[in-house]
Amino acid sequence: GYCFVTHRRPTQHKALSPYNKTITMALPAQVATGTFLYLIMGAALLGLVFASRLTGRFSKDNADIANVVIVICTFSTWLFWLCAWMHQWHPLIKPIYGE
Template sequence: MALPTVFVTGSIVYAILTGSLLFLTSLARGSGLLDKDNAGVASVVVTICGVCMWLFWACGVMHQWHPLIQPIYEHSE
């Protein structure tokens, strides 16, 4: 059973967004906008936010892909 294309594509998008934000954090550290401690905190916050947002999105996609509850239709005669 293969993963749906939307799951793989969305996961790649979240990885790119998280990576680009981490890159921007390192640029802010290099340019002097953030000191060493604040850059470390920002990196941890960006990483945790990226993982948590991806997990929330992935749960929604998986719930729609294989629903646990299916409607039961009663036939009226």
């Protein structure tokens, strides 16, 4: 076949070759580590709210609100971190250096 956009014949890329079985899709270790840390942070904050509820520092209504806020904030900050990490992992726009 011929590509009318690049005016070249397509080349077979090694990573896309059906005969190359060494390349696998996997979750990057940094994403797994960061996700684990966010889970630990969220669980620790929920534990603090639970302890505050047991000691009487928070009322039931305030503890319920705090639990919802912690879950939403933990998920939102994790999602923001994940998007920022993935944006820097394989950037779509690469700098063009002058001569």
